[in-house]
Amino acid sequence: MIGVVAATASGRTAAAALAAAWPGEVRVLTGDRPADALREAWRTCDAVVSFLAVGATVRVLAPLLGHKTADPAVVCVDESARFAVAVLGGHHGANLLAGRLTGVLGTQPVITTASDGANVPALDSYGRDLGFTIDNPELLARVGAAVLSGEPVLLEGADGWPLPALPPNVSPDARDAAVGILVSDAADPARGGREDFGGARLVYRPPSLVVGVGSARGVTAAEVGALIDSTLAEAGLAPASVRCVATIDLKADEQGILDAARDRGWEVVTHPAEDLAAVDVPNPSDVVRAEVGTPSVAEASALHAARSLGRAAELVAAKRKTANATCAVARLTPRGRLSIVGLGPGARDLLTPRAEEALRRAAVIVGLDQYVDQIRDLVRPGTRVLENGLGQEEERARAAVEAAARGNAVALIGSGDAGVYAMASPALEFADADIDVDGVPGITAALAASNLLGAPLGHDHAYISLSDLHTPWEVIERRVRAAAEGDFTVCFYNPRSRARDWQLAAVVKILAEHRPPETPVGFVRNATRPDQTASLTTLADLDPSDVDMFTVVLVGSSRSRAVAGRFVTPRGYRWA
Known part of the structure; x- marks a missing residue:
């Protein structure tokens, strides 16, 4: 919910416009005491739009500040609705909200976060849309400063994840780096990266693990939870990288499994016995087959769920068991992402915000050379650009799909709308189900x-x-x-x-x-x-x-x- 606070007639008019444009998203707070309305919005809403001066807003909210990851995002709009200033939580919703206000009020977003000014991904939101979490956020400022300053930063574990491009100084080949960025599901970060690196690592936990669980009827949450925890610990795997718990559909109502997963903040997914029976596992059981129709529950559930969530899966913790439960862990290989982006007819103001975001989100951009020239200023440092000339449409389509199949975040660009006499159809002829595809509409010629x-x-x-x-x-x-x-x-x-x-x-x-x-x-x-x-x-x-x-x-x-x-x-x- 977005809390909108207004104290003047023009502010109330703008607030009403937001409520009409975003039905169900906006709560308008007005009254004789704007400070009280602002505190109420802060307390009850996910984000705040304040039609008050920045100074007044900051003075009211300063005593309430906690941590940027938990506080509401705050945007201030001036009396004449010329500017929307992202004041608090820029990388936690305020920058995006300032941009959204443009579409309703015609305001100009004012963004002051350093990474946005340098056209570099913000490290505190790096991989967030993929489900990444940060293991040691206290290193964000130090590593972020090194990234923005052009210092060498060692990058490890990011290959195969469809992440946005980081600048060239952030590299797996960075020499003499004092800091690094590590993407790993290893509980001990030292195991997830180069052993000879002695610098400080900012560690991201990808949602790469699926825990498979089987059990007897009536198993307790304590037994299931203890088995999961010990299985992860013995395999050296980080609980923060668990994406979900998987089991057979016969256990969809097994309270011990449901409670153990809920206590750890994990979703439970289920699969029918016939699907699990088709999964090749190292430890099948004829007893289990006779009872539930598949020779494996824990291992097969982990592998099957991981494969359905990615483009491949491997078992990283074989079946372990207690008196009433079994547990195994699989690691998924993530699918690449192909965004097929329409650039519109040519004018920059007819390039949609979603298209701009897709270009900035990409690590690889593929397109006709003259179209790449149109958006070259939007390409982030470190982005790989593959461009060629007229008549090479098939080569571009294949190059984009192949790059996405390797796990990259790819933007394939075309003029107008990419689905109208453009690159969407040839690319989709080559793309299989192991690639996530996102079509970004454009204004046609x-x-x-x-x-x-x-x-x-x-x-x-x-x-x-x-x-x-x-x-x-x-x-x-x-x-x-x-x-x-x-x-x-x-x-x-x-x-x-x-x-x-x-x-x-x-x-x-x-x-x-x-x-x-x-x-x-x-x-x-x-x-x-x-x-x-x-x-x-x-x-x-x-x-x-x-x-x-x-x-x-x-x-x-x-x-x-x-x-x-x-x-x-x-x-x-x-x-x-």
Whole structure:
């Protein structure tokens, strides 16, 4: 819940706007004593938006401060709603909240955290979205200062996790490093990294372990818990890296297992016997098979759950048992992450915030060289960039998928929306289930062109590419005839090039058989870019030589018309 505190009329108006924009998320606190409202918001909410001066807000909240990981995030907005200042908990929600306020109030986020200013991931949130926790947060300031200062920092254990890029001075090959960053599920950090490193390590605990448990009916939580703890300890594994407890579905209501997991803050997942029976384990039991339908519960549950959560699994603690319980531990190999990102039509202010975040979140960016140039200033130091030229779409798609398959966080970029005549479909043809895929929508060239021309897409419409590089002309022609006969407004991509200079004239001729000559036709070149041009003509007067590969052409339906110099396709509303 976001507590919103306002003391003035303009503040209350802005608070009401937030409540309307974010229903169910906002609690507005007003009254004669803003300080009391601010304290109440601090006490009861996860984040606070204060329409008070920064100084006044800080004076009220200073006595209440605890630790940044537990305190609410606080953002202050000035009286004229020009700025949203992340005051407290920048890396714990305030920076993101300041950015969200822009979409509702039009404020400019003011971010002062050092890592954001240097375009470097914040160490206190590094891997948080993957479930990482920090074993020794007291080292955050020391290691963070070394990262930002360009000092050598040893990086260990991060390979295979889809983490954002760290700057080049943070490396597995860093020499003479006094500090390091270690990603490990080993209870003793010295076991998880290089033995010859004598510096201080900031240790991250990844959620890499699955504890498999089997039991007799009526087992106690104390027995299950003690067995889990001793199994982890004997294997030298950190409880903080346990992702969940897994067991057979027959034990879904076994209170001893449920309570032991709950006491340790772990989820319980269950699987049917037939799934567990298919898992190859080192210690099968015919007795267990006869009783529950699978020769293994603990080992099979751990391996099966770990494999379902990652792209591979290995048993790191074989079955141990007590009188009434069994326990085993598996380690998962995490899946890589492929974000397929649409950059929009070209203008930076039409690049979505989600796309910007995906670019900053990536360790590898793959794209056409001219598209990489558009966003090069957003690429974080240390990010690997794979770029090539036109005609190499398959190579880019394969490179992105292969990088993600190795466990990397990859952003595959394309113009407009990556799912519209762009890189999403070739990449997804190659990607298997061992990669997590995230599609990041973008504003298409067609939508940008439509808005520049008026409202040509106000009713049913069709998109057709005139490029016959991958689609036979006979198929394209058949689709154009179908769209013409169906009286769709038609948006043509790839309308004309030096090598393909006759297709647009051919489709105009087809459309002219089904449209009056005064049907509006709009064409936009380099929509939203500095050299954009937008023209409105008619079907009879269109000159194909005015069009090239950087142009989108929109041909109206029989109901489309020009109104005050704007291209309009009526929606068909009937007004009373």
